[in-house]
Amino acid sequence: MGNVGQVSVTFAVLLWPVDGRSAELHSYEDDVLRLVDEHRGRVVTRVRSVDPDDTHPGETQIIEFDDDAAFESYMADPRRAAMAGRRDECVARTQLWRVDAD
Secondary structure: OOOOOOOOEEEEEEEEEOOOOHHHHHHHHHHHHOOHHHHOEEEEEEEEOOOOOOOOOOEEEEEEEOOHHHHHHHHOOHHHHHOHHHHHHHEEEEEEEEEOOO
């Protein structure tokens, strides 16, 4: 994957919905994650909690990019930024960290 010498980057993403807004969170994520492949990225897995609450996320994702520049490009995508209002209405909390996927 990627060019020789480049190191892929993988992130775990945990998302908690605003109370009563789980469907909107999943719809928002459906739309924003469509942009990932345009930035040399892949959604490795995406799972939804059967019964989300304040301690457990409503959605968990593993996302991989060819390199840091690809991730930064995705984060700066103006179409993603244009959806920030939707995100604010349905996502109460996000945790994102880099992980090693063997």
